[in-house]
Amino acid sequence: MSMRKNFDLSAYLVIGPENTNGRPAARIIAEAVRAGFTFVQIRSKTAEARELIDLTRAAAEIIAAQEKSERVALVVNDRLDVVLAARDAGVKVGGIHVGQSDIPPEICRKYLGADAIVGLSARTSALIDYVRTCDTSCVDYFGAGPLHPTATKPDAGRDAAGHVVTRTIEELAELHRVSPLPVVVGGGVKAADLPALRATGVEGFFVVSTIAGAAHPFAAAEELVHIWRSA
Numbered sequence: 001m002s003m004r005k006n007f008d009l010s011a012y013l014v015i016g017p018e019n020t021n022g023r024p025a026a027r028i029i030a031e032a033v034r035a036g037f038t039f040v041q042i043r044s045k046t047a048e049a050r051e052l053i054d055l056t057r058a059a060a061e062i063i064a065a066q067e068k069s070e071r072v073a074l075v076v077n078d079r080l081d082v083v084l085a086a087r088d089a090g091v092k093v094g095g096i097h098v099g100q101s102d103i104p105p106e107i108c109r110k111y112l113g114a115d116a117i118v119g120l121s122a123r124t125s126a127l128i129d130y131v132r133t134c135d136t137s138c139v140d141y142f143g144a145g146p147l148h149p150t151a152t153k154p155d156a157g158r159d160a161a162g163h164v165v166t167r168t169i170e171e172l173a174e175l176h177r178v179s180p181l182p183v184v185v186g187g188g189v190k191a192a193d194l195p196a197l198r199a200t201g202v203e204g205f206f207v208v209s210t211i212a213g214a215a216h217p218f219a220a221a222e223e224l225v226h227i228w229r230s231a
């Protein structure tokens with residue numbers, strides 16, 4: 001079955017070489033997937049294309065080695081060129097995550113095909129109206145946030161006046177209620193946020209630093225997965 005019809009957003013790792021305090025990103029991906037993370041996004045604002053292709057290949061091999069290729073989705077942030085090059089080299093990469101100022105989702109769909117996963121960051125202002133009315137014909141899920149301000153992406157949630165607008169739990173519950181697509185929420189997410197986030201009904205949480213910056217990424221990942229599943 002194509003991953004597009006079968007992906008699980010519940011525990012979603014976003015990671016790149018600049019997030020790992022000098023440790024290999026591949027090792028942290030392996031630990032998170034072993035702990036039960038269900039979705040991996042390769043995201044780097046500093047790596048060159050070749051490094052991104054290599055990390056995407058390594059992530060796909062890690063997921064395959066744990067026999068999870070049919071259950072753990074792998075996407076690349078922003079870089080349609082990297083997804084195409086990785087696929088051309090035989091790497092099993094499921095799709096792409098794009099934001100409001102990135103390559104449009106319909107172009108991603110055109111080049112990646114009907115089986116690819118295309119994730120879209122939901123617009124910060126007027127979030128609830130946006131997800132209700134936006135063209136979802138070629139999008140598979142929404143990424144929303146930030147739940148808290150975050151040093152990983154200081155511009156997340158910035159409004160025209162430069163203030164960071166975070167999402168309340170009530171807004172996220174409403175977002176879940178009105179969204180035609182599954183929603184994953186991130187931005188400063190920590191273990192303590194998960195029970196309230198789960199109660200909103202959203203399909204999952206995404207994290208960078210809670211895993212990639214943790215002293216013990218496996219233990220951190222296991223804790224998040226356990227809390228989400230038992231909340």
Ligand SMILES: Cc1ncc(COP(=O)(O)OP(=O)(O)O)c(N)n1
Binds near residue numbers: 041153
């Ligand atoms: C799952 C998920 N949700 C949101 C984002 C943010 O995407 P974007 O707004 O394009 O910002 P960058 O990540 O490209 O800086 C995401 N990456 N993943």
Ligand SMILES: Cc1ncsc1CCOP(=O)(O)O
Binds near residue numbers: 150186206208
């Ligand atoms: C990619 C992204 N999009 C919105 S916030 C964010 C970064 C979240 O990072 P962290 O989990 O370290 O706060």
Ligand SMILES: [Mg+2]
Binds near residue numbers: 099
């Ligand atoms: Mg982007």
